[in-house]
Amino acid sequence: MRPTPTTRPRALFAMGRRHRDALFAPADIQRLTAYVDIDPDHVAEDLAGEPALKDVEILITSWGCPVLDEEVLARAPALKAVVHAAGSVKHHVTHACWDRGLVVSSAAAANAVPVAEYTVAAVLFANKRVLEIAGVYRDHRAALDWSQHFPGFGNYRRTVGLVGASLVGRKVLELLRPYDLDLLLADPHVDAAQAAELGARHVGLDELVADSDVVSLHAPALPETHHLLDARRLSLMRDGATLINTARGSLVDTDALTAEAVTGRIRAVIDVTEPEVLPATSPLYSLPNVLLTPHIAGSLGGELHRITSSAVDEVQRYCSGEPFAHAVYHAALATSA
Template sequence: MREDFSVKIAILQGKDKRERIFGPEHLAQLRELGEVVLNEDNGNPSEEQARTLIAGADVAITSWGCCALTERVLESAPNLKLVLHAAGTVKPIVTEALWQRGVRVANATEALGQGVAETALGFTIVSLKDMWRLSRETAAGGWGDGSRVREVYGLTIGVVGAGRAGSHYIKLLRQFDVKIALYDPFVSEERAREMGAQKLELEDLLRVSDVVSIHLPSLPETYHMFNADRLAMMKDDCVLINTARGSVIDEVALAAELSKGRLFACLDVTDPEPPEVNHPLRALPNVILTPHIAGAVNNGLGRIAKAVVSDLRAYLEDRPLSGEVRAEQMHLLA
């Protein structure tokens, strides 16, 4: 543990958002590591509030709704060494001034990714079991024969993107007797094998997979990656799961393909959110829509706080930060 200075930790997010993420136990852990300054106002902090809160801080904790850490904000904290973002993408808070000052940045994407992966696995199991349809039929007085039920066994599960969420989904899938196919241009064949997957090109993955789970960031390169041609490549009865970003799917093309009745989709994200009330995806029987709940929600937000405390402790003990983000990675982030 570093003992050469007393650490001042400024938590910038408003009280209402802070209390949703950080429980008393997490604040107690932070206070064991340094002097903690809290924002006691509700709502998102203004630039002036951020300047006041961050004054003299060595570490700043940000989250959803925090303002960008501009040069004007940072001039109040000349000793700032670390920003811990208690959320996913750091793009809303990171500025060039932060990198120029040599401030290190870490996020809680790994914690968020665990919840996303678990949700994707839940969609996988429930959809293959045909529970959505059977539940509707049973509620209506029927008693389905289960002829379309499939087990998570002997199938090929396609994973598109091996970031934090996708790699954790693969880890969870390794508990099942399935083949795992992976498309990710940034993952080598050797690394894919180490993860327990076979690296394939996207089109090949779509042709062989019984389930396709999307774990991609929203980037110009991924916009409408799942277009009409690629959706048409998918096997009959394939389950398409999107817990990533709605923009990666051409929803007009998806609705058209789903209307043929040969695919099933579980969408936790859409573009935009929410979809229009009369959007065709709302009416199709082979679509499950959930309101962007795949990441950390309610009690799951505690994972984020745990990750922040863990990375702060790692920093103070000169260990690698689990969520560290570097300037050269910014163009690849959601």
């Protein structure tokens, strides 16, 4: 039975202490305690021997949450729900959780927003050749004929190809829709009609890579997506095209990308790498045609509060007997981040 509005189920924070402190401001704690019985000062970073588990109905998790395996669940007989104040639940929600029939929610949709915003900015700057022009301007410190130096630059009718109709991929398509761009989508789980509804033309991956001025990756890290962009596919990219990766570092063969980038033939905006962090000797740090950022596209700083708001909303729904708005289903995890 779901709790009625007159009851306050027991809840527990299970995450890294620093993440709890960054996510949940006093106003968020106040709102949360209106719905659940929770000790706001207690954060379970290790669930082994955690005495509060025996009465907990809702675990509020985030980065740093311990794995919820059979041993943990055996000491949490009242546990019914996991509300994850972050993106993927794969790191801590195990088969034992699904076997128990726990309901699970994630703030992946909230976390997708800043990643999509970063991606859109990267797309627009890439086609406008902003970083390269800024570099030339810095070196020459004079007004030049930019159209002569960068013929055809700009965003009008450029082709942007998205690999993966994930939450982030769909948000990027939504945000790019008002621009005069031609959008392509490659995803084996989406057909032509579904792609059209998202505002894109469905194509195969090789065609997308070869025909796009910008290739943006939004696929999950799965065995079948490991090095999805290998040396062969990177060689298909147009001269001067840009690769954007805000998804997972394992989607790209780092050695192959480095070899292509060193020639200057293609450009890259890379927020995630394999390995993460790259060796200090990697040329990707200093190449003028590469923008390398340290996994900052996702929620950071003030953006964390969007995640918190989403998680508290889900707690409120649960306590009101409503289904989660952002439920996670076991069957969907095989093809999601």
